[in-house]
Amino acid sequence: MKYLRLSEKLRRIKRSPWVFHLNSGSCNACDIEVLDTLTPYFDAERLGVKLVVSPRHADIILFTGPITRESLPKVIRALKATPRPRILVAIGSCAVGGGVWWDTYSTLGGFPKLQEVLKQCRIKIDKIVYVPGCPARPEAIIYGLLLALGYIEQKVSKITKFTSQS
Amino acid sequence: MQLSRVIKPVKLLLIALKTGRVSREKYPLGPPLITDSFRGAISIDPVKCRGCGACVLICPPNALTLRFEGEKAILEYFKGRCIFCGMCADVCPVQAITVTREFELAAVEVEDLKEEIVHVMSKCIMCGRPFETITQLKYVKELKLITEKYMNMCPECRSKRVAKLFAMKPGEIFEIK
Amino acid sequence: MEYINIILMTLIPLFSAPIYDSIERKIKAAIQSRIGPIGFPRSFLQSWFDIIKLFNKELVLTSYGVSLITILELILILITMIILQIALLTSQLYWIISLLITFLSTSTAFSLFRAILLDNPFSSIGAFRGFYITLTVEGFFLSSLIIMLLIDVSIISRILLFCVIAISCYVVGSKVPFDIAEAEPEIASGVYVELSGPLLAIALYSLQIKRYILAQILSYSLLKLINTSNTSVTALMTVLLTPIIWMIFGIVSAIFARTRVDVGPSTLLKVVLILMLLIIATLTVKVV
Amino acid sequence: MSSGIIKEIEKKVLELEGLIESITKTTIFTEIPKKNIKDFAKWLYESGAFLKTCAGVDERIISSKLALYYIFGLDEKGLDVVVKISGFEREALPSIVDVIPGVEWCELEARDLVGLYILGHEDKPRLVLPQDWPEDAYPLRKDVPHNYRPQINVEKFSEELPREVGLPIGPYHPILHEPEYFELYVEGERVVDVYYRGFHVHRGIEKLGESQRFTYKTIPFLAERICGICGFVHSSCYVLAVEKAAGINVPERAEFIRSILLEIERIHSHLLWLGVVAHILGYDAGFMHMWRIREPVMVLAELLTGSRKTYGINIIGGVRRDIDEVKKLKALKVLRSVREEFKRFIDVFISIPEIVKRTTGTGILPRDIARALSVVGPTARGSGLKRDVRKDYPYFAYKYASFKIPVYTEGDNLARLLVRVDEVFESISIIEQLLDMLPKGPIAVESYEIPRLKKAVAAVEAPRGEDVHFIITGLDRPYRWKVRAPTYQNIPALRVMLKDAPLADAFLTIVSIDPCFSCTDRVLMVCDVKSNSKRFMSLFEGRKYAVK
Structure with missing residues (x-):
């Protein structure tokens, strides 16, 4: 199936996103909010989302946690086991910027740092979406998923404000 | 007894029927399930902010940082590390920080999650080094804590000058360059 | 004309099995107070979307044996399906016998092959569990099907036979509580854990076709119960009854929890044995 | 809270040449010479106290010593007893693991994080910190900055580890939703042993x-x-x-x-x-x-x-x-x-x-x-x-x-x-x-x-x-x-609960204690009551299954 372009493959995933939940040492809050998105009040299955239990079946990795050193090799292995194209949604302050423990001795401090390690291991992530929140609300996770799948446009952008004197 | 054991599980269908779909309009088609007291991302009012750094000190994850680049003092807010505790809004002396209910913050680039407030620094009239934001100085001026002459000096020059004043002979005049 | 009918009857399950699966997902969602896949094409085509997407994914092969088994399983299930359609349209004895033989080989042997081939402990455990469960009912299933279809027995025996067939169809279709082969949270997807991309699509597609076959067999025996003789009417009726039976299975599976591998087969065996004894009793009464 | 028990404890402490630091409404703080800690722990344990936890503290700034605090709780009396032992750097401290088996992992934590030298734990592999963590770097010491991060060696990740016979649950298993590693040893469908490796969520x-x-x-x-x-x-x-x-x-x-x-x-x-x-x-x-x-x-x-x-x-x-x-x-x-x-x-x-x-x-x-x-x-x-x-x-x-x-x-x-x-x-x-x-x-x-x-x-x-x-x-x-x-x-209880249970129930049983590993790992623990050294050594070998 190599002849299909990436955008075409992503379009197929848009119709049937299967997600795998990868916890790299988070506090559980984001993890239960991820589960919450599947339950009646939010019901992510409306979008065809299905929570799968093996990274081999997954299209989208829901990534939580600041990546502890102990879980690092396992996280890399899980990402390697995911077939291309891989989409990754980094959920929560920990995964996005390291959260409260962005500089502690036993964590890597967020997905951007992990990405450097992934480059060394030659693992490519085709698309990444960052979802801040501590924990990210179920709505925020759905919003992030929609953004990853290309249903909606991004709302935030880098803002530079000047004080009145300038 | 036996019969009720068989029938009870089927009661689930009744519960499902009675409940229906818990909320018809679900996010993103409907409004999010948030209450008035929800704490989302903060918004910093650049007009009110004086760059005093009280929020930077209290922020548990250091999502708010203050850095100095030449003549500018930049207060940076990184939403990706924010834990949405709202302590910064509590400690802000001028209520420049308000907690909004914004949660749709997803972005494809980490840089998009950053927000910067650029303050221009006032230069010391003695040594020419930038030492304090102009807005903060203006506030100090309003309070009339010190005279304008001293206000435009950096703390080091100020203390040097005071020391010098004590060492001066009566009648000598100190010139500000 | 007959050939066109057979081709039509063969094409229906190929296309509609994933569609029925999607509708079942909607019904389950309703029982769980949810909406399920939303919108016009999604509600009916979600499982098709899944399969198409999986075909476009990268294939990570862990063992060639697994892929061979998976493809062979699909082929044999398709053969079973075609034979079933022919049997329904022509109602000839030798077709039914060949159907039974193919069916036997697909459902039990393959789970065992997989178990031996895979070295992931989760899939081996899953495969063996699936094997226990199928083995428990398969003999009774096939024998009661033969009696039902080939021998003209009293209405009471026919009802009892229908019960055995209904239970077996449900069990072999690996629905909750008997889905322990692919039990998701408990043993990590069981037999499917090592499959990826196109292989998983094939495995899921064959499971859906298998469920279609089982629902069709059940609807056929339901028609036998009321003793319709016209073959073309029967064929049409099975096509219409199959989705209804599929949905009833879906509702039943939504209100139960998964059984345990040692409890499930023994309870099943007890129930089926009692039914079989009753059947034998009614049959002998008639003979006497 | 009865004053009788306080008097008894005071008496025992003095008898063992210790001293009472302070007594508050709910807690007694004492210090015991390290040679007598075993006797005191035994006496407390036998009089109904159970070990809540122990904490290694780097007190070199205060007293130039490293200290270990054992915290006991007398549940019925609503009274906590905190016992301190201390020694200079590299000075050996006795372990009370033979008196209270449950203390093993908590002493190992003090060894890993504070660098206490506790007798009897010298040869045991590292428990809390990752295996590629440098020697002689004890994160909880006051002279180690909190953001000390040793280099990560990516090549090491691909090393294949020896095969294990156990059935791995985790680190990524759908029932746990957290990276945690259990290994079940099964005979047919029956669990004969269980092994747990945690600390995937240790965040410092x-x-x-x-x-x-x-x-x-x-x-x-x-x-x-x-x-x-x-x-x-x-x-x-x-x-x-x-x-x-x-x-x-x-x-x-x-x-x-x-x-x-x-x-x-x-x-x-x-x-x-x-x-x-x-x-x-x-x-x-x-x-x-x-x-x-x-x-x-x-x-x-x-x-x-x-x-x-x-x-x-x-x-x-x-x-x-x-x-x-x-x-x-x-x-x-x-x-x-x-x-x-x-x-x-x-x-x-x-x-x-x-x-x-x-x-x-x-x-x-x-x-x-x-x-x-x-x-x-x-x-x-x-x-x-x-x-x-x-x-x-x-x-x-x-x-x-x-x-x-x-x-x-x-x-x-x-x-x-x-x-x-x-x-x-x-x-x-x-x-x-x-x-x-x-x-x-x-x-x-x-x-x-x-x-x-x-x-x-x-x-x-x-x-x-x-x-x-x-x-x-x-x-x-x-x-x-x-x-x-x-x-x-609660985790040590799993060993008892899982023993000889059918495999199908093992997953339910693990979840039945409502394990919360992110809490647990910040601290760490799990005492393997009946563990033998062999099982302990196999602890790190099972990682090959990290993700299947």
Whole structure:
């Protein structure tokens, strides 16, 4: 199936996103909010989302946690086991910027740092979406998923404000 | 007894029927399930902010940082590390920080999650080094804590000058360059 | 004309099995107070979307044996399906016998092959569990099907036979509580854990076709119960009854929890044995 | 608290050449010469105390020594005993592991993180820190910065590890939702042994709490992130410890609000757990409906605090958000409907034949073993032990509410399930009572002072059991802050519960203690009571299954 372009493959995933939940040492809050998105009040299955239990079946990795050193090799292995194209949604302050423990001795401090390690291991992530929140609300996770799948446009952008004197 | 054991599980269908779909309009088609007291991302009012750094000190994850680049003092807010505790809004002396209910913050680039407030620094009239934001100085001026002459000096020059004043002979005049 | 009918009857399950699966997902969602896949094409085509997407994914092969088994399983299930359609349209004895033989080989042997081939402990455990469960009912299933279809027995025996067939169809279709082969949270997807991309699509597609076959067999025996003789009417009726039976299975599976591998087969065996004894009793009464 | 036992302890301490540092209302602090610690621990253990935890402290700045604090709890008397031993760097300290087997992992933690030299643990592999962590770098020492990060060697990750025969559960297994590693050794479908490797979620919180980045004011937010499910318990326990150490009197209204939120957290945690159990048993409709019932509780928590989890309203000396009349009425309304819905659904839930069959008689933890391992929370109450911090050491506003502690004696998974079901109803009634009685007044103290080098032990009943925080105060931030989560006490019980159980029940049994590894790992633990050295060595070999 190599002849299909990436955008075409992503379009197929848009119709049937299967997600795998990868916890790299988070506090559980984001993890239960991820589960919450599947339950009646939010019901992510409306979008065809299905929570799968093996990274081999997954299209989208829901990534939580600041990546502890102990879980690092396992996280890399899980990402390697995911077939291309891989989409990754980094959920929560920990995964996005390291959260409260962005500089502690036993964590890597967020997905951007992990990405450097992934480059060394030659693992490519085709698309990444960052979802801040501590924990990210179920709505925020759905919003992030929609953004990853290309249903909606991004709302935030880098803002530079000047004080009145300038 | 036996019969009720068989029938009870089927009661689930009744519960499902009675409940229906818990909320018809679900996010993103409907409004999010948030209450008035929800704490989302903060918004910093650049007009009110004086760059005093009280929020930077209290922020548990250091999502708010203050850095100095030449003549500018930049207060940076990184939403990706924010834990949405709202302590910064509590400690802000001028209520420049308000907690909004914004949660749709997803972005494809980490840089998009950053927000910067650029303050221009006032230069010391003695040594020419930038030492304090102009807005903060203006506030100090309003309070009339010190005279304008001293206000435009950096703390080091100020203390040097005071020391010098004590060492001066009566009648000598100190010139500000 | 007959050939066109057979081709039509063969094409229906190929296309509609994933569609029925999607509708079942909607019904389950309703029982769980949810909406399920939303919108016009999604509600009916979600499982098709899944399969198409999986075909476009990268294939990570862990063992060639697994892929061979998976493809062979699909082929044999398709053969079973075609034979079933022919049997329904022509109602000839030798077709039914060949159907039974193919069916036997697909459902039990393959789970065992997989178990031996895979070295992931989760899939081996899953495969063996699936094997226990199928083995428990398969003999009774096939024998009661033969009696039902080939021998003209009293209405009471026919009802009892229908019960055995209904239970077996449900069990072999690996629905909750008997889905322990692919039990998701408990043993990590069981037999499917090592499959990826196109292989998983094939495995899921064959499971859906298998469920279609089982629902069709059940609807056929339901028609036998009321003793319709016209073959073309029967064929049409099975096509219409199959989705209804599929949905009833879906509702039943939504209100139960998964059984345990040692409890499930023994309870099943007890129930089926009692039914079989009753059947034998009614049959002998008639003979006497 | 009886003065008799205090006198007895004093006598024993003096007899063993130790000294009494201080006696507070609930705690006795003592120091014992290291040669006599075994005798004292044995005596305490035999007189009914159980080990809560132990904490290694780098006191080189104060006394140029490294110290180890053992914290014992006399549950019936409501009294904590903190015993300190100390020695210079590289000076050997005795281990009390042969007196109290449960202390092994906690001493290993002190060895790994503080660099204590404890006799008898020299050859054991590293427990808390990753295997590629450099030697001689002890993160909890005061001279190691909190952001010390050794280089990561990517090549090492691809190394294949030897094959194991066990059945791996984790680190990524769908029943756990957290990276944690269990290995089951099975014969056919029967579990013969189990091995656990944790610390995948070790984030260095204790060090962070002692670092320059945090002060007393901001640590509650850090403590809250120890665990996302019972975060408020940790922040409450931390502020309780600091308030005890500094002698701050918290306004009553704040105590009521804290208790109300603690109970809301318990309701959401128990409903979550019931849903997860339904999911494990293949009853997805149960999972969905349980979480549907839970959702209004989350919305209520958000209404009262501003966040669905990690409420962030605890500060030292009070709380940040008040409960006004409108919120109070809304809360009562939500609780009423939750109680009704839950009652209706739980009736269906525990009538599902598979759920009843699979929970009855599986994962049995007999009362005497539960007592010996001193398990906590619903695990203990399911085995007939009436242990509840809310009654044993009353804190916050629990003394004003009347509630009963559900106790079941069967000790199986069903008993633990029913304890949690009953507790949901009890918690709803506690909140209703407290909301009715909510006193008027301020919600936080105006100002407070925290003296240096005061020690305190605080305990709070989490949804999973007793949560213990130990604190030594310092300048602007704790000098040492040690957390022991409830799951710590309960994991050793898994070994007993899993032994000879069918494999199919193993997963349910693991979940039945409601393990929360993010709590546990910050601290660490798990004592392998009957472990032999061979099993211990195989600890790291099973990682090949890291992700399958």
